[in-house]
Amino acid sequence: MYSDLVMEHFQHPRNVGELSEGPDVGVGQVGNPVCGDIMKMWIKVTDDRIEDIKFKTLGCGAAIATSSMVTEMVKGKTLTEALKISNDTVAEALGGLPPVKMHCSNLAADAVHEAIKNYQEKHK
Numbered sequence: 089m090y091s092d093l094v095m096e097h098f099q100h101p102r103n104v105g106e107l108s109e110g111p112d113v114g115v116g117q118v119g120n121p122v123c124g125d126i127m128k129m130w131i132k133v134t135d136d137r138i139e140d141i142k143f144k145t146l147g148c149g150a151a152i153a154t155s156s157m158v159t160e161m162v163k164g165k166t167l168t169e170a171l172k173i174s175n176d177t178v179a180e181a182l183g184g185l186p187p188v189k190m191h192c193s194n195l196a197a198d199a200v201h202e203a204i205k206n207y208q209e210k211h212k
């Protein structure tokens with residue numbers, strides 16, 4: 089049902105945790121209206137690049153795997169590059185998700201985008 093990569097990220101999620109709030113940290117939280125699950129992301133930005141990223145997800149295995157994958161995809165990227173990553177790209181990078189779990193991938197990139205927005209608001 090799940091790809092090996094989804095199972096691997098679910099069992100060994102990368103970048104779990106949180107970052108202490110500060111001027112160089114942006115925080116984004118999104119909820120999935122379909123199931124009520126919640127994902128929160130913290131990004132630490134240096135010279136317009138995501139230097140560090142952490143997440144906490146209260147959700148299913150697919151939500152945890154997509155959170156983990158997106159943190160790996162955007163770490164080291166510029167904010168502009170990270171904004172181009174979509175929920176679909178994250179699901180594809182994981183080798184796809186079963187159709188019934190596609191809605192679970194709707195949080196990952198959105199949470200990163202929200203964290204970037206939060207950071208940019210602080211630096212207007």
Ligand code: FES
Nearest residue numbers: 123125148151192
């Ligand atoms: Fe809620 Fe997957 S069932 S995100």
